[in-house]
Amino acid sequence: MNRRFSWFNATSLTLGFAFLYLPMLILVIYSFNASKLVTVWAGFSTKWYGELLGNEAFLSAAWVTLKVAVISSTVATVLGTMAAYVLVRAGRFTGRTLFSGMIYAPIVMPEVITGLAMLLLFISLGLDRGVFTIILAHITFTMCFVSVVVSSRLVTFDRSLEEAALDLGCTPFDAFKSVTLPIIAPAVISGWLLAFTLSLDDLVISQFVAGPSSTTLPMKIFSAVRLGVSPEINALSTILISIVTVGVISASLISKRNIARQRADEQKALQQ
Amino acid sequence: MAQQPGTRPVFAPWNDPDQKPLIQFKNVTKRFGDFVAIDDITLDIYRREFFALLGPSGCGKTTLMRMLAGFETPSAGTIMVDGVDIAPIPPNRRPVNMMFQSYALFPHLTVWDNIAFGLRRSDMPKDQIPARVEEMLRLVRLEKFSKRKPHQISGGQRQRVALARSLAKAPKLLLLDEPLGALDKKLRQDTQFELMDIQEKTGTTFVIVTHDQEEAMTVASRVAVMDHGKMIQIDTPDRIYETPNSVYVADFIGDVNIIEGTVAEAADGKVGIDWAEGQRKIVAAASSDIAKGTRVHFAIRPEKVAIATQEPADRANVIEGTVHDIAYLGNISTYKVELPGGRMMKAQVANDRRIARREITWDDKVWLSFTDTAGVVLLN
Numbered sequence: 001m002n003r004r005f006s007w008f009n010a011t012s013l014t015l016g017f018a019f020l021y022l023p024m025l026i027l028v029i030y031s032f033n034a035s036k037l038v039t040v041w042a043g044f045s046t047k048w049y050g051e052l053l054g055n056e057a058f059l060s061a062a063w064v065t066l067k068v069a070v071i072s073s074t075v076a077t078v079l080g081t082m083a084a085y086v087l088v089r090a091g092r093f094t095g096r097t098l099f100s101g102m103i104y105a106p107i108v109m110p111e112v113i114t115g116l117a118m119l120l121l122f123i124s125l126g127l128d129r130g131v132f133t134i135i136l137a138h139i140t141f142t143m144c145f146v147s148v149v150v151s152s153r154l155v156t157f158d159r160s161l162e163e164a165a166l167d168l169g170c171t172p173f174d175a176f177k178s179v180t181l182p183i184i185a186p187a188v189i190s191g192w193l194l195a196f197t198l199s200l201d202d203l204v205i206s207q208f209v210a211g212p213s214s215t216t217l218p219m220k221i222f223s224a225v226r227l228g229v230s231p232e233i234n235a236l237s238t239i240l241i242s243i244v245t246v247g248v249i250s251a252s253l254i255s256k257r258n259i260a261r262q263r264a265d266e267q268k269a270l271q272q
Numbered sequence: 273m274a275q276q277p278g279t280r281p282v283f284a285p286w287n288d289p290d291q292k293p294l295i296q297f298k299n300v301t302k303r304f305g306d307f308v309a310i311d312d313i314t315l316d317i318y319r320r321e322f323f324a325l326l327g328p329s330g331c332g333k334t335t336l337m338r339m340l341a342g343f344e345t346p347s348a349g350t351i352m353v354d355g356v357d358i359a360p361i362p363p364n365r366r367p368v369n370m371m372f373q374s375y376a377l378f379p380h381l382t383v384w385d386n387i388a389f390g391l392r393r394s395d396m397p398k399d400q401i402p403a404r405v406e407e408m409l410r411l412v413r414l415e416k417f418s419k420r421k422p423h424q425i426s427g428g429q430r431q432r433v434a435l436a437r438s439l440a441k442a443p444k445l446l447l448l449d450e451p452l453g454a455l456d457k458k459l460r461q462d463t464q465f466e467l468m469d470i471q472e473k474t475g476t477t478f479v480i481v482t483h484d485q486e487e488a489m490t491v492a493s494r495v496a497v498m499d500h501g502k503m504i505q506i507d508t509p510d511r512i513y514e515t516p517n518s519v520y521v522a523d524f525i526g527d528v529n530i531i532e533g534t535v536a537e538a539a540d541g542k543v544g545i546d547w548a549e550g551q552r553k554i555v556a557a558a559s560s561d562i563a564k565g566t567r568v569h570f571a572i573r574p575e576k577v578a579i580a581t582q583e584p585a586d587r588a589n590v591i592e593g594t595v596h597d598i599a600y601l602g603n604i605s606t607y608k609v610e611l612p613g614g615r616m617m618k619a620q621v622a623n624d625r626r627i628a629r630r631e632i633t634w635d636d637k638v639w640l641s642f643t644d645t646a647g648v649v650l651l652n
Contacts, residue, residue, distance in 0.1 A: 158376065160372045160374050161376050161378065163341075163343055163363070163370075163372070164370070164372055165378075165389075166342075166343075166362075167342075167363055167368075167369055167370045168369065168437070169364045169365075169393035169394055169441070170364055174393070179378055182380045183378075183379060183380055265424040266424075268424060
């Protein structure tokens with residue numbers, strides 16, 4: 001491996017990182033701006049964070065968003081896992097290709113169309129638009145992502161583990177619950193996290209199916225920005241960025257430690 | 273088998289008409305689409321037997337076992353265990369446990385919990401489970417490893433956990449699918465004896481699937497040789513080896529010389545086989561009457577062929593040839609001898625002398641000889 005420093009490597013690294021992180025960096029810096037004007041630096045201040053905490057509208061939007069994300073990603077995980085299990089395990093049944101195609105179609109479907117279709121459905125059903133309809137819509141579009149993540153794990157799952165469970169007296173459901181699920185749990189959890197994140201930052205679909213009392217955070221930010229970018233929004237975004245950063249770093253640390261421990265265990269087993 | 277007549281009664285329930293078989297396959301056929309995996313098999317397996325299903329991969333032996341476990345259903349015919357048709361019984365209700373080729377240990381559970389897994393789902397009272405698990409751990413000598421996860425133990429230990437787990441529920445029948453395939457040769461041989469020991473201790477009926485003929489011969493009380501979904505021969509290991517019923521079995525089990533020829537004379541339970549121009553007929557004992565002119569295969573094991581530098585006087589069959597190749601295997605040497613007409617015949621000699629004193633070498637003129645009862649005459 002060539003570890004030598006070269007100007008070409010340094011430049012491409014700098015450019016790449018600048019491209020990715022400069023916008024966010026500017027946003028974070030301006031969130032500590034004392035001035036009300038976004039583009040004029042007037043000294044360091046944390047007052048926008050304080051004001052954010054006092055802003056009822058933002059807080060209630062954050063609460064709605066969180067509620068929607070938790071409920072919809074949980075339901076989507078259950079449905080998506082079930083769909084993945086059937087698709088991978090049931091073998092060839094009539095209409096299997098159609099079924100699997102239909103599960104994955106929403107991934108490539110433009111969000112505008114999904115949102116519009118949902119809106120039309122809710123209107124024709126006479127459902128009042130609000131938190132409930134947002135949750136339903138989010139389940140619909142996140143479920144297929146869960147299904148993709150879980151089925152890619154199930155494909156490599158050793159079928160004989162399930163057979164062993166059946167052989168030892170499990171009913172098929174018990175075998176799924178006490179053997180399959182614990183083993184594919186990491187994939188199910190990442191499916192849940194993916195669904196959670198997608199629901200958290202969805203703007204387009206929510207826009208279509210939301211009612212007057214149910215504004216999510218992305219909707220709130222978007223509408224606020226139309227009246228001009230305020231330092232408060234910068235502060236809010238900085239909080240979101242730090243939450244995500246902490247989450248990503250701790251997740252990678254945990255998985256790194258697990259891998260190291262597993263290596264050590266295997267080493268120990270080999271030495272006996 | 274290590275049974276000695278006189279000191280122990282011979283275990284041979286298959287010869288006893290009063291014995292009821294534990295497992296009965298009655299005209300069982302299994303098709304996967306157009307492919308016939310099992311072709312009209314009828315088979316009895318008795319209590320306390322160590323029964324081996326032997327055959328090349330794809331011969332249907334694993335399918336046969338999976339039908340016993342309940343993972344496949346026969347397309348036709350019935351399978352009875354203890355006189356009960358098991359077709360309607362799902363795998364979790366069968367008095368049968370299986371040890372999987374991949375071991376299929378649950379990676380998220382400790383060794384202890386793996387062994388307790390089946391017991392927790394049985395009608396065993398909760399307070400008796402720990403004692404049973406400890407007993408199984410002692411049986412496979414893994415007491416010290418009960419708190420480990422499967423990835424924290426070695427391959428041989430994993431194999432023993434899998435065995436303990438499948439024996440914990442004290443099944444009527446234990447199925448072993450290539451149980452030793454993943455172990456290296458030395459460990460495999462040790463484990464074979466351990467398996468026989470455990471089988472004897474627990475008194476469980478074992479059915480083992482293997483493609484390794486040596487393994488089948490070592491552990492089994494009876495061996496079934498399969499090919500293309502059919503049973504070719506079911507017999508004790510020694511009879512499979514000494515009296516194969518077909519060229520296929522003779523060739524599959526061990527090393528063998530097969531000579532094709534025509535029966536030229538038949539009298540007094542003996543036949544003379546014409547096998548090459550200008551050569552003396554091979555004289556061999558034949559169990560059944562074979563008509564003159566029948567095409568037959570004469571099969572003889574290399575260790576039953578003697579090799580000498582001088583022509584032996586009093587042997588029924590003597591053939592002259594030149595040494596073409598010598599394979600030195602340490603304990604034995606195999607001589608590949610070219611016979612007149614270009615045919616090869618192998619002779620095996622135990623190396624009871626140091627190699628430096630070996631008296632036969634490449635291109636030497638030698639005499640091969642064997643008695644008239646050393647080989648078998650096969651019709652197909």
